[in-house]
Amino acid sequence: MRTIRNLLCVFLTMVFVSISGCTNNNQASPAPKTSAKAEKTVAMNYDLKDRDAFTIMGTQTRITSADEKNPDTYTKIWDAFDQYRTQLRPISAEWRFYGVTFATNKKDAFDYLAGMPVHSDATPPDKALVTRNVPAAKYAVFKCAGQDMGKTYQYIYSEWLPKSRYKIDTAACCFEQYAPREWMNRPVYIYIPISPK
Secondary structure, X not given: OHHHHHHHHHHHOOOOOOOOOEOOOOOOOXXXXXXXXXXXXXXXXXXXXXXXXXXXXXXXXXXXXXXXXXOOHHHHHHHHHHOOHHHHHHHEOOOOEEEEEEEOOOOOEEEEEEEEEEOOOOXXXXXXXXXXXXXXXXXXXXXXXXXXXXXXXXXXXXXXXXXXXXXXXXXXXXXXXXXXXXXXXXOEEEEEEEEEO
């Protein structure tokens, strides 16, 4: 999990990812601020995928714009989740880790859930764990190396999205998908929920 924590610290201090997330009132959070174009070393290929709804279980933290400036924010989030990893493995629906952004009613805040997908009827093995549903959506899925996550997010929001035929689907959630640390050199997948402009 240390690899995931380190990757998150690198890219989430560069990009405020609360542009979208699950919400009841379809109110989008502010777009991330970017000052320069993404470097061309980032692979710009993406796939369009329809994804069914799924359930995620893990530790949830409310993130504000002030938290984004603290490089320890995401280290603490993944440290908190790491202690439940072995408890979640037997009830997980997939041997992957997810960082899911859920919108809130507050303009400069979102909920970030670090966890694993579980079956919809799974019972949390600990009262500190939260279960949330991620709705079905169409996604633009960007594959990148962990060290390129910040550049990839920057490219998505500052270049790809404005020029594409799509806008953010604010009724859905954006998330990252990570392979277990035992699977060396696996890419990170960034899922951006989209709908036609």
